[in-house]
Amino acid sequence: MLERMSVTAGQSFREKMFPYLLLTPTIAIFIVVLLYPLVNGIVLSFTSYSLLRPNYNWVGLQNFRSIFSSPRYWGTVVNTVGIIGVVVVLQTLLGMSMALLLNRKFRLRGAARSVVFSIWVLPPVVVAQLWLIILNSQFGVLNFLLNEIGVLNEFLPWRARPGLARISIGLVFVWRGIPFFIVMILAALQGVSSNLIDAAKIDGATAVQRFRFVVLPTISRILVLCMLLSMIRLFQVVDVVFVLTGGGPVNATNTLALEVYRRAFEGFQFAEAAAVGVTWMVFLILLATLYVRQITRE
């Protein structure tokens, strides 16, 4: 009997451990690719590490004091929050308008949806290069068109003036992000009950009232999720801003993500970049928390 018990206990232990063993490669990848860099980055932010001077030591909060006392850092935070805030609102409004339009039945609706969606699949660097040409102050199509139709009577330097540069970045972000909103909202609109719409029509509700009291409540959760996802994604964008303006002029379009890149790979000050990255991570954690709360809400 004892023999039988010991055999059963051994098999049970192996059987219990086997699933964890199968998870080992995944856990190893998680630790190596995600957890270690994250912890290493946080630890690095408390050191003086620089690629130019590999010998480094612990400096505590010095990097954080340095960046928090830098006007450039706070300007970057304002740029990031400001640009993203405006862009997400515009993406939502324009995305919803176009989704409502593309939800109606008309000829070539499928082709129109495909054209809109094709913008989303373009690589970000290609998008940035495309807009670089469009926005060129000397040869760009935008200046030419606006002058031809009489909106402007001069060629504007879209990337060389702070205000115009922010508008340019915002324009590209909105253009690129709208398809995502359209796809998600279109999907949500399929869940709007046609019976409710018909009932509202019978009750005399106008189109605006039907949208406000029937459609919007149904799709509101998807809208909020889209906005949060878009914000999280925009917080991480480096490529478009890097190619279009490099964060200029005079840091007018510098974002937190680009600031991390510039400190790390232009200044080679990895510890300072890590410190900026930690503050950037705080913003992202806040957004991610809101997002998780939203998707797990009843």
Add this chain to the structure above:
Amino acid sequence: MKKILFVFVVFCGATMLFAGGASEPETDGPITIRFQEWLSSSETSGNALRHMIARFEEENPGIRVELVSVPFDDTQQQSLLAASARNAPDVLQLNPTFASPLIDMGALVDLTEFFEQGQLDQIPAGALDSGLRSGQLFTLPWQLGPITVFGNVGLMERAGIGREIPDNVEDFKDAIRRISELDQGVYGFGLRSALSANTGFWFAPWIWMHGGELFDDDGSPAVDAAATVEALEWLREMQEDGLAPVAMESIAEGRALFTQGRIGFVFEGPWMRGLVRDISGLGEEADSLYVVGEMPASPDGIRRTIANDHVLAVSRDSRHPELAARLIEFLTANQEIANFYFETMASIPPFESILSDPLFADDDYVQVFVSSAEYSQALLSPHPRLSEALTALASSMQDVILGGDPRAVATDVSSEFERLLTD
């Protein structure tokens, strides 16, 4: 079945752990030298480079050269990362600003053991100095790149300036103004304004032309605020009075505008000959579109300019430094190769003995750069954070262009130089 699965999982885990550490074994056959370069980024220069490498391999059958193409803008970053990871290619194409931090971190090999002093004495001091540290030489010039003034002949003649580049800064400014007055959309000078270290570097001649300094003889920051203010005030004037395009963000844009006859003067190097021929599509006929002259002198009569030299270095990670040095010698000191590189890319070699060839000696265009090379400065300071300081200078230029007070901006630049470049 579970046992097989168990063994498979352990095998996968072990493979992942050890796969990254595997290194290629040495085999018999040609020795491979890795050469990091940016010439392959363009078709013309890439073809020229491949021809030169093919000739080297013909003369050295036991050596194979593997090109590692890295765009110019990424060179400093990639070189530093590779050097930190101790797997940098054998030979690196750099410029002095990129090379400086590599020298500082001990990532390059002393070349004096591979080159005789007699050879090195043939190279202009300004070009050689950028690679020297405490008597050791870490980079060898490959292509001299002193910056001079290119003038569009058509615009100069229409403005009544003639065919000579103005000799001093006041005449130069006057010429810029006269060209700008010719037509709308025509500018006297093409000024770079992108936020980059290169923009800051190319602003140094303007500060020198106004009698100012950025560094002392030891390379320590010594920003002459008064002269810098003057240079920045002139920069703002150029923008406000329409003497320069409002936003010449990219170098390519400036070159295109110059070739089209919309910019009177640009600062450029010897490569401009090939570029104008390409951009205009006129080939050698395009040589008549412009004249070249040395940098105008400052009020006290001193001529100074920067140099965008291309240099070559051997990485400390090279397993065959002597073969790497042989490649460098071939590329820099071989007459046939130097002549070929000049004919295809207007590249000016550093060695005096090679420059005495009639191909170079009888070419007035070349002689302007040879003269400028005598006093050009390829490296403003050996400090490893020089790039950041020059980016701060570029930012100050943008600030002034946008209406910032030159005095306040110059003071800020001075503080930034002190902060970044004083250990």
